[in-house]
Amino acid sequence: MRVMAQVAMVMNLDKCIGCHTCSVTCKQTWTNREGVEYVWFNNVETKPGIGYPKRYEDQERWHGGWVLDRHGRLRLRSGGRTRRLLSLFANPDLPTLDDYYEPASYDYDTLITAPAGAHTPVARPKSALTGEDMAITWGPNWEDDLGGAPEHAPADPNLAGLTERVRFEFERTFMFHLPRICEHCLNPACVSACPSGAMYKRAEDGVVLVDQDRCRGWRMCVSGCPYKKVYVNHRTGKAEKCTFCFPRLEAGQPTVCAETCPGRLRYLGLVLYDADAVLAAASTPDPADLLEAQRNVFLDPEDPEVRSAALSVGIPEDWLDAARRSPVYKLICRYRIALPLHPEYRTMPMVWYVPPLSPVLDVVSERGGDSADPDDVFHAIRDLRIPVEYLASLLSAGDSEVVAGVLMKLAAMRGYMRARSLDGSVAEDLLAATGMSEVDMEEMYRLLAVAKYQDRYVIPAAHQETAAALSSQNMGCGLDVDGGPGMGGGDFPLTGVRADGRIGLPLFVRNEGRTS
Amino acid sequence: MTTVDVVLWTVLPYVALTVFVVGHVWRWRVDQFGWTTRTTQVLESRWLRLGSPLFHIGILMAIAGHAMGLLVPKTWTEAVGVSEHTYHVMALAGGVAAAVLVVVGLVLLLLRRVVNGRVRRTTNRMDKALYLVLTAVITFGVVGTVGRNLLGGGYDYRETIAVWFRGVFWFHPRPELMVDVPLVFQLHALSALVLFAMWPFTRLVHVWSVPLAYLCRPYVVYRRRRPRTARLGAAAVSAPAAGVSGGRGHRPPRGPSFR
Numbered sequence: 001m002r003v004m005a006q007v008a009m010v011m012n013l014d015k016c017i018g019c020h021t022c023s024v025t026c027k028q029t030w031t032n033r034e035g036v037e038y039v040w041f042n043n044v045e046t047k048p049g050i051g052y053p054k055r056y057e058d059q060e061r062w063h064g065g066w067v068l069d070r071h072g073r074l075r076l077r078s079g080g081r082t083r084r085l086l087s088l089f090a091n092p093d094l095p096t097l098d099d100y101y102e103p104a105s106y107d108y109d110t111l112i113t114a115p116a117g118a119h120t121p122v123a124r125p126k127s128a129l130t131g132e133d134m135a136i137t138w139g140p141n142w143e144d145d146l147g148g149a150p151e152h153a154p155a156d157p158n159l160a161g162l163t164e165r166v167r168f169e170f171e172r173t174f175m176f177h178l179p180r181i182c183e184h185c186l187n188p189a190c191v192s193a194c195p196s197g198a199m200y201k202r203a204e205d206g207v208v209l210v211d212q213d214r215c216r217g218w219r220m221c222v223s224g225c226p227y228k229k230v231y232v233n234h235r236t237g238k239a240e241k242c243t244f245c246f247p248r249l250e251a252g253q254p255t256v257c258a259e260t261c262p263g264r265l266r267y268l269g270l271v272l273y274d275a276d277a278v279l280a281a282a283s284t285p286d287p288a289d290l291l292e293a294q295r296n297v298f299l300d301p302e303d304p305e306v307r308s309a310a311l312s313v314g315i316p317e318d319w320l321d322a323a324r325r326s327p328v329y330k331l332i333c334r335y336r337i338a339l340p341l342h343p344e345y346r347t348m349p350m351v352w353y354v355p356p357l358s359p360v361l362d363v364v365s366e367r368g369g370d371s372a373d374p375d376d377v378f379h380a381i382r383d384l385r386i387p388v389e390y391l392a393s394l395l396s397a398g399d400s401e402v403v404a405g406v407l408m409k410l411a412a413m414r415g416y417m418r419a420r421s422l423d424g425s426v427a428e429d430l431l432a433a434t435g436m437s438e439v440d441m442e443e444m445y446r447l448l449a450v451a452k453y454q455d456r457y458v459i460p461a462a463h464q465e466t467a468a469a470l471s472s473q474n475m476g477c478g479l480d481v482d483g484g485p486g487m488g489g490g491d492f493p494l495t496g497v498r499a500d501g502r503i504g505l506p507l508f509v510r511n512e513g514r515t516s
Numbered sequence: 517m518t519t520v521d522v523v524l525w526t527v528l529p530y531v532a533l534t535v536f537v538v539g540h541v542w543r544w545r546v547d548q549f550g551w552t553t554r555t556t557q558v559l560e561s562r563w564l565r566l567g568s569p570l571f572h573i574g575i576l577m578a579i580a581g582h583a584m585g586l587l588v589p590k591t592w593t594e595a596v597g598v599s600e601h602t603y604h605v606m607a608l609a610g611g612v613a614a615a616v617l618v619v620v621g622l623v624l625l626l627l628r629r630v631v632n633g634r635v636r637r638t639t640n641r642m643d644k645a646l647y648l649v650l651t652a653v654i655t656f657g658v659v660g661t662v663g664r665n666l667l668g669g670g671y672d673y674r675e676t677i678a679v680w681f682r683g684v685f686w687f688h689p690r691p692e693l694m695v696d697v698p699l700v701f702q703l704h705a706l707s708a709l710v711l712f713a714m715w716p717f718t719r720l721v722h723v724w725s726v727p728l729a730y731l732c733r734p735y736v737v738y739r740r741r742r743p744r745t746a747r748l749g750a751a752a753v754s755a756p757a758a759g760v761s762g763g764r765g766h767r768p769p770r771g772p773s774f775r
Contacts, residue, residue, distance in 0.1 A: 081731050088727075089572040090565040094557050097634070129559065130633035192735035195727030200737040213548035216725045217555040234638065237554035462741070 002275040003299060003310040005319055006186070006206030006350055007249055007268065007459065008328045009258070010338045011179055012448060013356040014410070015265035018145065018177035020044050022257035022266075026181075029256045030243065035235025037103035037128045040140050041242035042257045044179045048156045048166060048390065049143040053099040056228040057157040057342065063093045064226030065189050065345030066282065074283050074346065076193055076224060084193060084220055093223035097234070101138040103128040129234070146175050158393040164385050171366075174359035174387050178394075179265075181257060182229040182242035183341065183349030184208045186273065186297065187282045190241070193224030199239070204462070206350065207244045215239050226345040252461030264451045269326030269458040270319060271350070272299040272310060278348060287344040287397040294340060294348050298333055301326070322460035327447055328352070335436075335444045337406045339395035354448070355395055355403055357410045359387035374415030374430060381407050409434050417445050517692050524706065525691035529684045532709040539716030540724075553722040554643075556635050563628035571621025577614035578657070581607065586681045590674040604670065611661045618654055626651070646718045649711050656704035664698060671698055677705065 026042035045051045059065060063078040078084065078093050097103075106123040114121035127134040143152055150168040153159075159166055167173055184201075188208050191199040198214035199221055201207070210221070210230070217237040221230040230241040245255035253259065258266035274297055281293040299306040301323035310320055323329065331338040331354065338352040360380050361371040369376035381388060381404050388400050388407065396402040412430040419427045426438060434441070447455055543551070557564050585607060593603055626647060629635050664671050680693040694702065715721070 085727065085730065089569040090561075091557060092565065094561060096561045097558055130637055132633060188736060191737055194737075195730040196725065197727075197729065197733060197737050200739040203738045203740050205741075215552065216722060216727070217552035218727065219555050219557060222558075232555065232558045234556070234558050234634075236549075237552045237556070238549075 001277075001299075001306075001309050003272055003306060003313055003315060004206065004275045005204065005310075005315055005323065006184070006271050006273060007244065008184070008206075008271045008332075008350040008352070009181070009255075010267040010328050010331045010352045010354060012265040012267070012354040012451075013176055013178065014354065014358055015263040016044070016177040016179060016356075017263055018044055018046065019262060020141065021260050021262055022179055023140075025256050025260040026242075029245070031240075035233040036231065036240060038097055038100045038140075039231040039233075039240065041229070042179065042181045043140050044177050045141070046143050046145055046147075046149075046175055047178050047394070048153045048159060048168075048173075048175065049146070049149065050152055050155050050157075052101075052140045053095045053228050054138075055155060055157055056095075056226075059226055059345070062095070062223065062226070062228070064224060064228070065342075065347055066187070067346070068283060068285065072283060072285060074187075074279065076189060077226075078193070078220075078223060085195065088195070088218055091219055091223055094219055095222070095228065097129065101140060101142070102134060102136075104134055104136050146173065149173065149175075158390060161393050161398055162386065162389050164389075166386055166390065174362060174390075176356040176359055178353075179257070180227065180229070180341070181255075181351060182208060182244065183227055183347065183351045184242075184244055185350060186278045186294075186348035187346065188225075189345070189347050190221035190225040190230045193220040194218070194239075195220055199230075202246075205246075205249065207246050207249070208241070209243060209246070210239045210241055212236075212238055212240075226342065226347065227349075249459055250462035252459050254457040254459060258457065264456065267327040267331060267447075267456050269328035270301075270323040270460065271326065271329050271332070272301055272306060272315075272320075272323050273297045274299055282346045282348055287346075288399040290343040290346065291340060291396055291399070291402060294343065295333055295336075297348070298329065300333070301329065316460075316463060319460045322458050325458045327455055327458060330444075330447065335409070335440070337409055337444070339402065339406065341395060342397075343395075344397040353395055354410070355391045355406055357407055357414075359391075360384065360407060360411075363387070372414065372418055374411050377411040377414075378408055381411070409436075413441060413445055413448070416441055417449075517695055521691050521695050524702075525680065525694040526684075526689040528706070528709055529689070532713040533684070535713040536715055539713075540721070543716045543721060551721055551725065552719070554638070554719045556638055559634040559638065560628060560632045563624055563632070567621045567624030567628060569621075570617050571625055574614045574617025574619075574621055577610060578618060581610050581614060585674060586678045589678070589682070600672070603674075604665070604672075608661070608665055612666060615658045615661055619658060622651065622654060642718050646714060646720065649707060649714060652707040653704065653711050656700055656707060660698070660700045660704055664700060671701065673697075673701060677701060681705075 022042045023040055023044055027040060030041055031037075031039045040052065043052050051057060056062065056064075059077060065077055066074050067077045069075045076084070079087075104125040104127055107126050108123045110121045111123055124133050125136050126132065143149060146153065146168070153168055154166075184206055185208070186206070188199070188201060191201060191208060194215075195218045196214055196216045198211045198216070200209060200211065202209065215238040217232075217239075219232055219239065221239050221241075222228070222232055224230075230239050232238070233240050245253075245257075248255060248259075254266070254268050258268055277297045281290075281297045284290050284293040299310075301307070301320060307320055311317070328338075332352055337354050339355060340349045340352050343349070357377075360377060363384055364371045364376050364380045367380070369380065371377065385400075388403050389398075391407075392398050392400040392403045412434045416427045416430045419425045419430075420442075431438060431441060436444070446452075590600075594600075598606075629639055629647070660671075676693045676697050680690055683690045683693075694705070697705075
């Protein structure tokens with residue numbers, strides 16, 4: 001057993017109203033720079049829908065993630081090491097900007113500088129890539145709230161395996177929002193695909209990062225990641241990705257997306273796991289067993305054996321305490337209501353989701369049932385194949401039973417708390433149906449519904465004694481200079497050593513203006 | 517032999533090679549962040565997927581051919597029984613094949629860079645200078661190979677250019693050998709010297725980053741946030757702050773991390 005700690009996230013999809021606050025605050029923090037205009041480390045998709053970039057879940061096309069080879073061994077879907085080196089000259093699986101969208105801005109200047117004329121001046125959209133006029137025909141959330149769904153959404157790869165056809169007529173369809181960030185996987189395909197060894201997983205907290213100084217622009221991480229959450233900065237030619245806001249985590253603060261979420265649907269906490277067990281778990285033959293296999297990789301922080309093993313590899317006491325209080329561990333392993341996104345990619349993702357009950361409740365009400373009556377909801381979950389099967393193709397490698405079980409637990413919690421609030425009675429039948437104790441049920445309710453700040457985010461700060469090392473690493477982060485990587489101003493003497501002690505040159509010329 | 521000849525065939529090669537070596541050391545030390553292929557495949561993929569492999573494979577073939585023609589003395593090949601004619605036919609076949617690949621690839625890539633507005637906008641002045649020199653080197657080389665050796669009477673560069681080239685590295689420059697070399701080969705050599713001098717300051721540095729180590733590295737790379745400098749005692753041997761850890765498969769580095 002080799003204990004490692006990982007900061008992980010759970011999102012409660014029932015609470016997501018699709019307001020995109022997380023996306024906007026993340027963009028303001030990390031990707032408001034030239035070269036990454038099209039990049040959203042955090043984006044919110046409406047499901048069903050083809051997503052961002054278009055149809056990224058179609059691994060037959062993009063060859064992201066892992067597969068098992070004939071001998072049952074893990075192999076990157078895009079091929080082995082030699083194959084990858086042979087495709088360095090042109091990556092056959094790389095999406096282009098058209099698969100994301102062409103970033104644009106508006107020519108607002110015309111509005112105030114246009115000469116007097118018969119017509120009101122118009123701010124035209126200009127491509128951020130070419131500066132030319134362009135028609136905006138796609139965007140990062142083009143399908144928001146099922147916009148254009150009758151036309152686009154049938155191409156959602158998750159619909160392929162469904163036994164019934166999903167209808168997209170307004171009254172008959174269903175939808176929910178899916179916020180996505182980097183999964184900071186235990187078995188990251190991007191890291192494994194990086195020929196330069198520039199991508200790495202931090203041993204202390206599992207955050208997956210790109211070393212900007214070592215990235216050589218081979219772009220294999222972008223195609224390797226099945227979630228398409230590594231991006232090419234088209235100005236620097238280097239990879240960039242969600243950093244899990246590591247400077248905030250180190251200070252014990254939640255990520256920007258979590259902190260600013262108005263729906264308070266995100267949970268952050270530690271998970272202890274057995275690093276020696278990851279490879280075997282990711283190689284589980286049946287994709288439907290991957291969920292349980294991954295749960296088994298996680299270690300119980302209450303287990304004295306785990307604690308002593310963790311202490312022996314240097315995980316400090318306060319981190320172990322944080323692991324015991326971790327909301328993420330509770331949602332995944334104790335209440336078992338959080339599920340991983342596409343476990344069948346075999347990357348062992350570490351951002352999990354509580355599936356939304358709302359699509360089911362909508363149908364119950366529509367059919368004249370009582371969405372507050374657990375029996376009606378239970379029947380709907382059992383009868384309705386569409387929302388449950390769809391969620392299963394997203395969150396449990398197609399196993400509808402798993403999703404149905406979680407939804408029933410959520411419905412039972414509603415019924416139980418409703419009875420408790422109305423007349424103080426304890427619905428023993430619901431406790432029996434879910435196999436939960438009174439205490440567990442009410443704690444789960446508090447975590448999901450009341451969701452206090454200190455319960456949602458249990459993040460141990462990085463240790464004081466490592467402060468010097470951290471600040472030296474911050475100075476090594478290429479994202480924090482004025483205007484972002486390679487675009488910082490200032491003097492660059494010939495030795496390249498700047499006033500702050502960093503070594504570096506501005507290489508990239510802004511539209512032929514400045515010299516390198 | 518005039519002063520100009522000495523400048524061209526003795527001074528210039530040493531200047532170019534010095535700039536090449538010193539320039540690389542300087543760039544490596546100073547500009548790790550800029551050391552990249554500057555990929556534009558996300559901006560345009562269709563032309564690149566055709567042109568880039570053609571160009572790169574052709575160039576690798578050409579480099580191999582140059583290594584054989586310039587570095588291996590004629591006496592050696594003759595010693596193993598390869599006649600001048602056999603050698604000529606072999607070199608010509610390989611050279612023409614490489615030339616076709618390189619030229620088609622280069623034309624596709626240059627067209628792409630000019631025609632596609634997105635790629636054009638990412639092209640900086642250094643890129644433009646590089647493409648100019650690279651095109652010159654390739655043009656003179658192809659004209660020399662195809663025009664002179666295939667269609668013309670043929671020219672045995674192994675008696676002159678190759679000897680001169682090796683002489684530069686033995687610090688035994690023999691500029692007189694280059695004086696009577698046909699113009700097109702002279703221009704090819706001179707433009708190549710300019711290319712070598714530019715090399716460290718362009719995106720060509722990506723050539724030195726061919727990631728062969730990837731073939732034998734563990735898939736998942738772990739790094740410690742904390743530099744493993746022992747804070748106490750005599751064992752204070754500092755390791756790189758963010759070194760890649762070894763081990764096989766999914767093995768994270770051993771040892772305490774937080775103490």
